[in-house]
Amino acid sequence: MSAPGAPTPGASSSGEPQGPEGRRPRVVLGVGGGIAAYKACELLRLFTESGHDVRVVPTREALRFVGEPTWAALSGNRVSAEVWDDVHEVPHVRIGQRADLVVVAPATADLLAKAAHGLAGDLLTSTLLTARCPVVFAPAMHTEMWEHPATRANVATLRERGSLVIEPAVGRLTGADSGRGRLPDPADIFAYCRRVLAPGAPAGSGADSGGASQGLAQDVQGQDMRGRDGHGRTALGREARAATLPGHEVPAQEIAGQGGPGQGVAPPGGEAAAPDPSAPRDGGASPDASSVRGRRDLAGRRVVVSAGGTREAIDPVRFIGNRSSGLQGYALAETAAARGAEVTLISANVTLDDPAGVKVIRVESALDMREAVLEAAAHADAVVMAAAVADFRPAVQAGSKIKKTDSVPEPIYLVKNPDILAELCDRRRDEPESMPAVIAGFAAETDDVLANGRAKLRRKGCDLLVVNQVGAGLAFGTPDNAAVVLGADGSATEIPKGPKHALADVVWDLVAARLPEPGNGGAPAS
Numbered sequence: 001m002s003a004p005g006a007p008t009p010g011a012s013s014s015g016e017p018q019g020p021e022g023r024r025p026r027v028v029l030g031v032g033g034g035i036a037a038y039k040a041c042e043l044l045r046l047f048t049e050s051g052h053d054v055r056v057v058p059t060r061e062a063l064r065f066v067g068e069p070t071w072a073a074l075s076g077n078r079v080s081a082e083v084w085d086d087v088h089e090v091p092h093v094r095i096g097q098r099a100d101l102v103v104v105a106p107a108t109a110d111l112l113a114k115a116a117h118g119l120a121g122d123l124l125t126s127t128l129l130t131a132r133c134p135v136v137f138a139p140a141m142h143t144e145m146w147e148h149p150a151t152r153a154n155v156a157t158l159r160e161r162g163s164l165v166i167e168p169a170v171g172r173l174t175g176a177d178s179g180r181g182r183l184p185d186p187a188d189i190f191a192y193c194r195r196v197l198a199p200g201a202p203a204g205s206g207a208d209s210g211g212a213s214q215g216l217a218q219d220v221q222g223q224d225m226r227g228r229d230g231h232g233r234t235a236l237g238r239e240a241r242a243a244t245l246p247g248h249e250v251p252a253q254e255i256a257g258q259g260g261p262g263q264g265v266a267p268p269g270g271e272a273a274a275p276d277p278s279a280p281r282d283g284g285a286s287p288d289a290s291s292v293r294g295r296r297d298l299a300g301r302r303v304v305v306s307a308g309g310t311r312e313a314i315d316p317v318r319f320i321g322n323r324s325s326g327l328q329g330y331a332l333a334e335t336a337a338a339r340g341a342e343v344t345l346i347s348a349n350v351t352l353d354d355p356a357g358v359k360v361i362r363v364e365s366a367l368d369m370r371e372a373v374l375e376a377a378a379h380a381d382a383v384v385m386a387a388a389v390a391d392f393r394p395a396v397q398a399g400s401k402i403k404k405t406d407s408v409p410e411p412i413y414l415v416k417n418p419d420i421l422a423e424l425c426d427r428r429r430d431e432p433e434s435m436p437a438v439i440a441g442f443a444a445e446t447d448d449v450l451a452n453g454r455a456k457l458r459r460k461g462c463d464l465l466v467v468n469q470v471g472a473g474l475a476f477g478t479p480d481n482a483a484v485v486l487g488a489d490g491s492a493t494e495i496p497k498g499p500k501h502a503l504a505d506v507v508w509d510l511v512a513a514r515l516p517e518p519g520n521g522g523a524p525a526s
């Protein structure tokens, strides 16, 4: 996760974040009347100290928790909960129109309900109706309130309309209670918002550009950025995708040395043909810079990502493991969440912080991983298996620690682990309606990278296989990665060396293009 306080992606040479027209990004911080309102002060500080222009819009109830002078002093801007102040400036319309991002933290159950139903009885709810920029809700409430069918329905409605609703964290709640419903750490909310604010998308402001009345904006590459609350979802079309991909999807035979599907070609960054220079790419940009701001083409989609490396127990203290850090899988989960997906991350032995807005399920062994993935996949639109799952496990696991003796230890016999990716694909063949429309896997190879990748793609029966070469500063435990994504349709998309978040964005572009349009009877979105 990005460091709090670091400059926003798209920062100027001075390090200041840049919004549209080179100005500071305008953030509206909506604050609901929950006990966690005081934590919004920390979020506000993170935004202001990293150069954002923040307008705090608390609700009347929020002001019972933290007063107006605190918000005004910390933001340096006027603060009101009412539509009746400064009426000559028409704040109930202008604040939303001019915003580049609206983030509501904490979002109470009451506020989520009002937003879902389009009520506009105060300045914040009016702002939510007039904003044409990305809207992020960070809910916080007691578990019972969060799990109530009314709240679930309100959250589903908001997500359906393109709003980003972060999953609350698990932990201590008001009073002695604990459970799911805690406001995520302000630093995590901030990092999430920075990804949503990353450059490349239009100014959220309709007031300046006239875009507000259209409710539709075009990013620099001409991508349809509609999909914000109340304006329907966006599916990234193939034409738009071709223009916006950081990676470059080319017919397999366009890659040097490649005679077509099934034949070996040069590894990425090696002898592969130079990517089309006209295709926009990340080229060493910061991880966050890879996301098109406000792109929410995965809104309303459920995705499952696996990350990390499994551990296969030898005895209670020893295991067979691998070098996977989980960085790539976590980047995939963060990126999908920032693009609006409801993400379940199955995490094997990873020490990274839980990404904000992502449901994390922790597992240890390949068998645990299989169980968790199969269960989550049954409700998902797409699965991306980035975890390094052990192929083998000890046939017998000692019940107590194997003692060191003078004699040679007993050999450890291995048995095969289930092939989770292949099993997912097999199940989909048998019951296509209840299984994910898109299944993607990863292959880490040390030699004959693409030849092995193609063979694996055919063997597993998945739609996409992200093939990367291990070593040379890539793959395990490093911030960078490079890959070729092989498609079952014979395509090959080269992703040059760059941040793992950039690679993740390309993978989601490829997944999104293969997802059926909702209610489209299985036809792909593009």
Ligand SMILES: Cc1cc2nc3c(=O)[nH]c(=O)nc-3n(C[C@H](O)[C@H](O)[C@H](O)COP(=O)(O)O)c2cc1C
Residues within 6 Å of the ligand: 031, 032, 033, 034, 035, 036, 059, 060, 061, 062, 107, 108, 109, 110, 111, 140, 141, 142, 145, 174
């Ligand atoms: C001490 C206290 C703490 C509260 N904390 C929360 C909370 O964390 N989440 C929530 O949804 N409601 C909470 N409530 C209830 C809200 O304050 C109440 O629903 C209010 O109408 C929400 O106002 P809003 O729509 O302006 O956010 C709390 C109430 C009290 C008195």
